[in-house]
Amino acid sequence: MGSYRQQPGAPSSEVRKDGKRVAGKQVFPPPGSGGSEPQMRPRDLDFIPETVGGKEAKPAGDHIHDRDRTGTVVGKPIPLVDSNAKVTGQAWYGDDVRLPGELIGKILRSPHHYARIKSIDTSRVEALPGVIAVSTGQDAPNRFGVLPVTKDEHAMAVEKVRHVGDLVACVAAVDEATAIEALSLFDIEWEELEPVFDPKKGLEDHDEPIHWRGKYHLARTNVQKRVFQEFGDRSLVKTPHASSHGSWTMMGVHHGFTEPHAVVAHWDPNGRLQLYTPQQVPHYTHRALSTVLDVPMHQINVIRTFVGGGFGGKSDPFPHEMCAALLARKAGRPVRITFDREEVYWINRGRHPSHIDVKMTADDSGRISGFDIDALIDGGGFASFGHVTSYYNGVLATAPYELGSFHYTGARVWTNKPASGAMRGHGAVNTRCAVEVGLDEMAESMNVDPIDLRLANLLPPHSRTISGFRITSNGMREALERVREGSQWDKKFRQLPLGKGIGIGCGFFISGSGLPIHWDPKNFPHATVHIQVDMDGGVTVHTGAADIGQGSTTAVAQVVAEVLALPIEMIHVRSHESDTSPVDLGSYSSRVTFMNANAAIRAAIGIRDQLLKAAWDMLGYHPNVLVLNDRRIYYKHDPAIGVSYLEALHKAQADTGALIARGAYRSPPMGGVHKGAAAGLAPAYSFSAYVAEVDVDVETGLVSCTNVWAAHDCGKALNPLAVKGQIIGSCHMGLGQVLTEKMVYGRTGHLQNANLLEYKIPSVHEMPHVEAIIVESSDPEGPFGAKEAGEGPLLPILPAVVNAVYDAIGVRLRNLPLTPDVVYAGIEKHVKQNGLEDAEAIEPPRLKHGPLQSVLVARSDEHRERDRLRQRSEDTSAYVNGVLFGFDPDRPLAEQVDGWREADEPLPEQLAELGFAGRAWLKKEQRHMGGDD
C-alpha cells in the first residue's frame, strides 16, 4: 500500500532512516490504517444480506467495515443500555457509594486569593472528638497534573494557595457536622500576596509569579504557555478586497453538570487502594494517585461510578481524590467526600475566559486570503489542559475553509482564579464563534450571501489543511445545504422585520486526539477492548471507556452486537474498574466512539472468526461464504444449511473453554513536524452547520432563540437517537454560553455566582425547537464510518445566534454572553450613533447581491461536483490547502511561492505588530536571560 493521496510532494519512501518524518514533507497513511492491523483490509462486498438492509446507500463508497456489517443494530435508534438504571434511580453515582464504617471528609479551602502559608497548626482539630484523621499539604509533596508537561498541582497547598477555594487541608470525621466544625479549628498563619486577576496583567512581570517554571519560565510573567503559528503566503493579506476585524471578550463558563464531584477512598484489607470516583478519565487519576501517594499503580484500583455529567469537567485528576485517599490511609477507614456546589465552581476547569481578536481578509474572487487570530486566555490558578487549549484556540480554525494564509498568536496566563480547563468543544468554541461572525461580516461587506461565501471556500474531502491536518470524510457542504433548505434561509435572511433574525454558523472539531497524552502512540494503542464469551453465549466486553452519559457503553455494545449478529441484550459491557478493564485514555477529545468502537470491532472480529471457523468445521463451507444473522450461521447461497450460534460457540469452545479476543486501535502517525504540529491532529474530523432564528426585544435587549436547524456530520450515526440527543444537548450548552451563562468575578476578584441560581443555565423553557439533521459522510477510518458527535455540535450554535442577532437588529455584538444588558447597551449605542428616535426606528440590515455573488455560486457549483467525486473515491488525486489559489498539490508549496512560510516563532520584525497574546513573545525565557534556578 503506497502513501496516501493528499500527501503533497513526497513519496512515502522519503522517510528519514531513523523513522522520523521529514520537515515540510508529510506522509499521510491511508485511512483505515490505524490500529493493530497497519494495512487496510480489502474492501468488500455486498455482505450484508438484503433481508436485513444490505443494499443500503453508501455515501462514500465502500468501507473497511462493510464486511463486518450484519444489519443487526448499527444505524438503528436505540435507548442507551444504561438508561433503565438511570431512570429508575438505581445508577450509583459518586455519592451513592456507601461502605461500612465510612467517614466523612471535608476540605478546608483558602479564604485568600493568593497567599503563602507560613504555618498550619492542626492540634485543635485533632483534639475535637469525632475527628479521625487530618491531612495537610505536607503529607503529599509530589506534584501532579493532567498533562505530563505541566504538573503544577498538589493534593493540598504545599507552599501557596492560588485562588479563593484552593485546597489547604482536609479532615475526616465520624459525621458531616463534626467535619464542618473541625474546619473552623485550623490555626493558619498567612502571608497575603498581590493577586492577579486580569489576564492582560498576567503578561507583565510580577514580583511573585503564581507558578515558577525555572529556566523555562517566561521572564517573571504569569504566562503559562505561548504559541505562535504561521502558515502560507502572508503577502496575500496585504491588499485585501474585503476584510473584517473583531475584538471579542468571552466570559468563562462552567460545565454545569448535575452531579457534584464526589469520591470514596478505601484501603482494602490487603492494603490496596480502592477509589470510587465519577471520572471521565479514570486512567489519569490512576497515574496521579500513584505519583502523589507513592504507591505503584498495580496497588490501586480506580472504580468509575456512574458519572452524572462531565463535559470535560471531570477529566482532570483532582486534588480531592488524593485527599480522600490520604485521609483513608491515615484513618484506616473508608472516607467519602462530596462537594457542595460552590466547591464545584472553585475546582472549575471550565471554558477559559478569553480575549480573542480575529482579522480576516478576502481577495477579489471571494477567496479567504488570511485568518489572523490572537487569543489571550485566562487559565486561572493551574495549568490543567491549558497547554493544549492554547493551541486549539488557533489551530482548530484552520478548517473547514481553504485559506491563503493563517497566523495565530496565543497565550495562556495564570491568574488567581479557579483553574480553567477542558470543556465540551475544548479550545475551539470561542475562536470558532469569532471566525464565523467575521465571515458573516465579511460577506456583508462583499454583498454576498454568507452561506454562499462558505460554500465557495470549503476544503474538499480527502485533503490537507494549511497546518497539515489530514481531512478524510467531509460532510460540510451537505450540512450547509441542508440547513439552508430546512430553514428556508433564502426566504428569510436579511428579509425579516426588526427584532427577528436568522444566522448561520459552522463548526469543525477533532474526532479523537491523535496524540495520546501519556505515551508514544507507536508503542501503545489508544484503546483496547477485551471480549469473553462463555458457554451461555452471553458476551462480556471489557473496556476502560468511561461512559459519562454520552453513551459510550451503548456504542461499544452496539458494534459488538453488530459484528456478532447478536441481540444487544446479550452484550454485557464491564467498564467500571481499572482492575478488570484494559487501559483506556478516557472520555475526552471526542475520542471514545471512534477509538473504542474501532477496538471493539476488532475484538469482535476475533470472536467471530473463531465462531466461523467452528461453523466451517461443522458445515464444510469456508467462512467467506458463511453469513451471521441473529444467532445463526448459515451458508450464503442456501440459508437452510447452517448451525445455531450456540452450536458453533460450543464447538469452538471444545478445546479452549471460553472464547476470548482482544482488539486495539491506534491512530495512524500524521501531521507536520513544526512545534505544536500534534495539537489538533485527529484521525478524522467532524463538521457541522447550524442556522438559528432569534427574537430580540429591542426595548429590553432580551434575546430568545426560537428555532435551530442543526446539521452535523458524524460520519455514520451508529445510534441516531444518541446522536440527536448530543446535537440537542450541545445546542443547549452552547446557547447557555452565548446567551446567559458566565462566571462573574466581581471587583474584588471573587467568583460572585458559584451557584445554580445565579449561574444561569437555560432551562427547558428557554430551549428552542431544534431540528437535528444527521449528515453521514462515512469516514473511512471510523467504526462503520462513524465520527464524533459529542463536542463538535456545540460550536456552530454560538456564531449562528450572534449572527442572527445582527440580522434582527443590525448591531454587531462581541461580548459573550449576550445578556440583555449587553444587547441593550449595543442597541442604545447604535440608536445614538445613528441619531434615531428610539430602538423601534432601527432599520435591520438588508442584502442586495453584488457582482461577487454569482462568482461564488458558480464556484460552489463546481466544487459540489469536485467534492462528490472525492467523497466517493472516484477522484483520488492529491488535494492540499492552496489548490484554490492555483498551487500544484503534488509539489511542496514552499517551492512554488516565495512568501510561503511555516513558522512556530515570530520573526524579529513581526514583534512590533503582534496582538495582545502575541506580546508574550516580547519576553524571554529565564534560560535566555541567564537565570536557571
Next chain:
Amino acid sequence: MLMPPFELHHPSTVDEAVELAASLMAKNEAFDWVAGGTDVLPNYKWRINPKPHVISLAGIEEAHALSSRELGCMVPLSSLTTENDVHPLLVQAASKVASSLIRKSATVGGNLCLDTRCFWYNQSEDWRRSIDWCHKADCGTGADCRVIPNQNTLCVATYQGDLAPNFMVLDASVVLIGPEGERTMPLVDFYELDGMKKNVLKTGEFLLKVVLPEEAAQRKGCYQKLRVRDSWDFPEAGVAASWVPGNASSLMVASTALESIPRLHTEQVEEHLTAGDLDPLALAKIVQKSVKPVNNTALPPRYRRAMVKTLTKRALLDILE
C-alpha cells in the same frame, strides 16, 4: 450540604404560635417563622443567620384562608388562580414567581416577607468568610457593606419579591399578630428601608394575612417582570400598575427589585397627573428617575434602571388599552 440543626415547632392555632414565640423570647432564644420554607431553608443551608428554633405556620388554619378579599400567609402561590376567585393581577404576578415546582411550596406570606438578597450575602459560609463577611451577616465582626463600602448604616440588599408591588397597587393591607396583639396596616407601610430590618415586624410578630379592599375588584392591573430566564429567576426589576378603568386619579404604580423594599410611586403619579393628561411614556420616565438600584443582583444597576421605564410604559399601555 448539611442543614444546621434547629428545633422545629408546630403550633396549630394563632394563640399557640404567639405564646410559643413569647416563651422563646422570654428565654432569650432566637427563632424564625417558616411558611413554605423556599426562602428560609436555602439560606439556612448556606448558614446565613440560622436560628436554633423555627416555628412553622403550616398548622394554623386561619393562615390558609383564601378568598377574593383575604389571603392567608400560608396560601401557596400555586393556589392564586382565577378558579379560586383571586384578583387577575395577583394571578398574573404569582404565575411569574420562580418555577411551577417552587410555587407549590412558596407562600403569599413568605413572598411578602422575603429576605432581601445580595450577591455578597446569598453565598455559602466559606464564600462569605473569603470576603470577611458583610454588614448583613457579619458573624459578630461588624463587617462593612460590600456593595457600597464605607457606609455602615443601612443594608442595601435588594427586595426581590414579586407579589408586594401588586398587592400595593390593589391597596392591600396586612394583618400582623404577635405577643403584643394584632394590628392592621396598609402594605405600603409594612416595609422599612433597610435590607436587614426589611419590615416593621417586631420580634415574635408574624404576617397572618393580606386583606384587599372591596374596590380592588374593579381595578385592572398589569405586572411587568424583568429577568434573565423566564423559567425561575427572581425579578431584576418589576413594575405593577393598576387603575379603575377610565378613572385616571385611581392610577397606582409600584415597583420591586430595585431597592431594599418595594415602593409605591404615589408621588410620581401625582406629580405627573397634576402636570396634565396621563402619558405612559412621560410617567414611565418619572418613575425611572425615582429609583436607584445598586450593584448586587445579576444584571447591572444602570440597565435595571433603564428598564424601569420600559416596564412601566408596558404596564401602563396594557391597562390603558
